[in-house]
Amino acid sequence: MxxxxxDYSEGAHPRILDKLIETNLIQQPGYGEDEYAKEAKAIIKRKIANELASVYFLSGGTQTNLLVLSFLLRVHEAVISAKTGHIYANETGAIEATGHKVISIDTINGKLTPDDIIKTLNEHALAPHVVKPRIVYISNSTEIGTIYTLLELQALYGCCQENHLLLYLDGARLGHALTAANNDLSLSDLGKYCDVFYIGGTKNGALLGEAVIFNKPELAMDFEYAVKQKGALLAKGRVLSVQFLELFKDNLxxxxxxxxxxxxxxxxxxxxxxxxxxxxxxxxxxxxxxxxxxxxxxxxxxxxxxxxxxxxxxxxxxxxxxxxxxxxxxxxxxxxxxxxxx
Missing domain, CATH: 3.90.1150.10 (Aspartate Aminotransferase, domain 1)
Known part of the structure; x- marks a missing residue:
């Protein structure tokens, strides 16, 4: 059979395994302070054309979504997602378990539009009796294989800016979106038209790992405390950073x-x-x-x-x-x- x-039935690309073996006995500081993390973060910042960004390496997609969303949302705030969105359909109520509602929207193609956002805001205008939408969650590629165009992302980001919302992009399969034949987005576009996004490694050749990027450093203030508190700060953080360094030092x-x-x-x-x-x-x-x-x-x-x-x-x-x-x-x-x- x-x-x-x-796309995670196998272990990791041989180059990653070779790099882990090559660096295995080289002593490094723990908890993400290793030299590989610094180099990998610098490369990612250059590729997204945002030297001010804050980059963190985490172990998995659900963990990343849980940490980022629960960190950014205040107690009365909620996140907007397509019904096909991973946080709504496939994460065992992880976001709701932190006390935050996921407001779901029916879509034809798994993608949200500014009209969807405005309609949702209007439906949640009876303050303080309803939750307050604060974050718009999208996936690229979506959970049903579709992708956002540059114009679509710009329109969504503009809508979020006008309505004091944050735009967060789940990039579990970001590599597949950015290499699709009809794609016109680049990593540097994501550095401009998202507040936070992550680059998925688990589903594209890594043993495990996601790189979460806060494009606005003020949004990431004290995020490392949340990472540690939720058990996501690995003593052997090098296991993650070595993989992203190998994936992004060239076009692998x-x-x-x-x-x-x-x-x-x-x-x-x-x-x-x-x-x-x-x-x-x-x-x-x-x-x-x-x-x-x-x-x-x-x-x-x-x-x-x-x-x-x-x-x-x-x-x-x-x-x-x-x-x-x-x-x-x-x-x-x-x-x-x-x-x-x-």
Whole structure:
């Protein structure tokens, strides 16, 4: 059985493992004060074109979302998210457990718009009897594989600025968004048009790790206290920083994401040629094809994937994900099995 269930089934890219071994016995200060962290942070600041940014390395996406949002929100404040957003749909109520409401919005493509934000603000105008929206949470790529354009991000950020909101971008699959064929965003754009965002390593070649960036240093004041208090400040922080240094000292981070996207698009092309449609218009490494249940049953004998949504008696949508480590042979095999189905 070959897995297309996620993009973290494998360990880490060999270059990262080699770098961890190479630096293994070199003594370093703990708790993120190591020389690798300083170098990796400097590289990231240059790539986002914001030398004033504050960068922190954390171990996982849910942890990052929990720490950032609970740190920035006051006791009466809430966060706005698409219903497909990870903080609403897939984090076991982590944000709500801190006492903050997640205000969910139905979307067609997993993306929020300024109109969504204004409508939500109007629905929460009865102060002090309702929670006060303070942060807009978006994902890029989204949980259903779509991406934001530069104009869309600028419009959202402008709306947030006008309405005294903060814009926070979940970048668990940011590499895949930035290397999508139809993408026009860059890391430097994120340095301008978000208040906080993070660069996901876990789903793009790292053993684990996310780099969270506060574009405005005043927002990050005392964040390290929250990181420590919540148990996220690792004594061996070098394990995280070495990985981001290796991913960003050249273009490895983007090369790995591009590979995953390329294989996904090959599969998408074959699915379209068979005449099947998709639940979402994804240009990244997540695909949601709508297939006959009889075909799904055949494919599930050789491949692992999620059955995402029941469509009708005969059809269902599945989720296929390719990764930095996806084997070309398995992509070819999957396409061949798809083509030979009658």
């Amino acid at each position: 070959y897995s297309f269930k996620n 981070y983007f090369q790995l994401a591009q590979k995953a996207n390329s294989y996904a698009m090959q599969i998408a092309k074959a699915i379209k040629e068979k005449g099947y449609s998709f639940l979402t218009d994804s240009t990244t490494n997540q695909l949601f094809p709508i297939l006959p249940k009889s075909l799904i049953q055949v494919l599930s004998q050789k491949y692992q994937f999620y059955i995402w949504k029941e469509i009708d008696h005969d059809y269902a949508a599945i989720r296929l994900i390719t990764s930095w480590a996806t084997e070309e042979e398995q992509v070819v095999n999957f396409i061949d099995d798809l083509k030979t189905f009658r």
